[in-house]
């Protein structure tokens with residue numbers, strides 16, 4: 001059954017307040033939900049109350065404390081319908097349900113993880129706890145009472161402020177929590193168990209003292225220190241940059257080891273995948289630290305963008321997610337290097353969101369229909385949603401954007417709203433019409449912008465012919481032209497920037513060119529010599545840009561652009577040109593040619609001491625196999641892409657030996673480990689130097705040395721990756737893998753890395769390795785992180801291994817998906833999206849991929865999650 005945006009209407013009954021009592025037991029938890037409702041004005045006096053449910057066992061139903069007769073209610077698989085309710089007066093419904101958290105393998109609703117009770121309610125998990133109007137536009141005030149065994153669950157947590165608790169004298173105890181802020185059910189949370197805690201405090205700008213607590217497994221407290229620091233910085237930053245203060249007396253984070261997603265912003269009680277909380281130098285990489293900082297911030301920022309102002313319905317998911325990702329991006333940019341952060345964001349966007357937007361799963365940032373909402377927690381809603389928010393800031397400029405945000409907070413605090421409400425705030429604040437701009441929310445597909453320039457020396461004019469096309473996507477065959485804000489500069493041969501005396505053909509504000517028509521000709525006057533255009537500075541618009549530019553022109557941008565991101569972009573484009581050519585050469589058996597201009601430009605940037613190390617490391621990291629495949633677009637052969645890329649890497653490695661040796665020396669760090677961005681940048685540059693050196697050398701010795709001398713997880717895991725990926729069959733590699741496994745056997749997050757490194761060894765034989773690893777005693781098919789680290793990583797990040805020409809990779813994945821689906825549909829559906837680009841493969845592989853998808857589609861008892869994904873993937877274009 002498909003849900004349509006156009007069918008939205010408010011509920012018939014208004015929920016005033018909720019009182020929940022949990023008597024926790026692993027197999028027989030009793031939940032009593034008392035809900036006070038009244039009929040909304042104008043609703044028919046005979047209209048029944050219809051509540052949502054999912055796999056519930058109801059053990060009691062009362063209306064104003066009296067049992068409801070069987071003739072007046074009906075409970076089905078997913079609804080509870082109650083008739084004969086008061087016409088206007090408020091009434092109380094009490095529903096009692098019996099749950100089995102221990103056997104809840106879907107990890108939605110109330111479940112158990114390492115003997116701790118915890119919940120995940122977004123999007124529709126609350127209905128697995130009790131019958132309820134489980135939709136985001138139903139906001140109510142909650143009181144929660146928790147009763148549990150005192151010895152095994154000394155800690156009893158829920159949203160809001162702690163009211164009190166007591167011993168019950170029978171081995172049990174209870175605690176009560178009250179959350180004064182009306183909230184939708186998806187923000188409900190409960191945690192009970194025996195956990196350690198790290199405590200701190202924060203005083204808000206207006207003087208509220210907030211107790212901060214991060215709960216982790218006993219013994220892991222020291223590993224929560226960085227998360228606590230990130231939390232305090234987030235709270236301060238949101239006050240300074242967005243004027244948002246925290247609004248309860250306590251803010252809690254709980255880290256759990258079984259979690260379907262990254263983390264969840266439940267009011268006052270965020271629950272995290274422990275991967276995004278726990279870190280110390282011995283076990284976490286620099287990337288882990290950066291992720292923790294970003295996700296702690298993201299969930300905290302949701303307190304305003306998501307919780308205080310929430311979504312009217314799930315079609316509006318980007319209202320909170322796109323905006324909150326934008327906020328966490330800005331936070332990280334302020335905490336670290338803005339340019340390097342932007343490069344990482346764009347790399348991620350292009351490798352994850354662009355393929356989604358170009359394949360069978362493409363959907364608008366604000367979709368209009370869904371079968372399973374869990375499948376819309378996508379990179380389009382999150383990352384493209386963030387880019388769309390960023391474009392509003394680019395078009396309006398900093399001050400008007402701030403004015404619009406302030407108006408949004410003022411106008412909609414306490415409400416459940418839509419994207420239209422959000423946009424209206426920026427229109428009101430700026431006086432600018434954003435109607436055309438809002439197509440970004442409604443039209444799927446990555447726009448393609450082509451540009452050609454001609455210079456008229458006699459007139460000293462430069463003319464740009466720009467054209468935009470938005471490709472067709474499922475359900476949207478033709479598109480209207482979009483408002484694309486392109487930041488740009490015209491560079492003169494000496495590297496300075498041209499200052500046109502006049503411009504015609506487009507609105508230009510600052511360095512933003514507003515492309516609004518399908519075809520637009522823009523003329524710049526007063527240009528003294530032929531310029532080199534540099535487009536999409538800072539990646540101001542999430543578009544594909546086709547601009548035929550020589551390597552020399554790209555090198556000029558790489559040397560002289562004032563925008564660091566644009567420098568990287570030029571080098572990346574130069575590399576991509578060469579890698580696409582190399583893949584074609586590899587495919588036809590021609591010699592592979594590496595352009596000298598590319599080598600020179602990359603080595604010049606890598607060795608340039610005026611540039612920050614993290615930036616230089618980004619330059620040295622070539623576009624991925626996925627990036628190259630996306631650029632080629634269709635009829636892809638992953639083996640040829642790999643071979644071409646290896647040849648280019650080898651050429652750079654050989655030519656750059658001296659530079660890389662120098663970098664490895666210069667970038668080494670002494671003293672205690674520090675996770676800050678500068679130190680991380682030095683480690684990154686040193687490791688990229690090392691990997692090229694190992695490449696040129698052809699022997700595992702340097703990597704083995706790096707492995708034995710590493711004193712932090714970044715260097716250690718890099719060295720192990722080098723060994724495994726370059727010398728999979730060497731004795732040194734087998735030894736290192738064994739040492740690593742033994743040393744970290746009791747640290748699940750590090751063992752996830754051990755699995756992931758092996759799952760990404762290039763080549764057809766890795767499938768056998770993956771199969772063998774599934775029988776390793778450390779593999780655990782019911783832990784999402786572990787399944788993602790082996791099966792997910794293999795399918796998402798091993799192009800040559802997964803896309804074996806005989807199709808075995810796809811058949812393997814199909815069987816895994818069917819198996820995972822019996823326990824955890826959300827996890828199964830997510831991993832299956834790894835096949836989203838199957839149609840762009842050459843026809844032998846595409847044929848095998850189709851058969852594997854059809855095998856999944858034919859299976860009986862498929863979850864709604866998996867069947868939604870597989871059906872969309874197979875649907876004819």
Ligand code: ARG
Nearest residue numbers: 122123261263264265374377
């Ligand atoms: N709102 C969470 C976040 O972005 C994600 C929760 C998604 N959960 C789910 N089951 N779909 O931080």
Ligand code: ZN
Nearest residue numbers: 298302321324
């Ligand atoms: Zn979020």
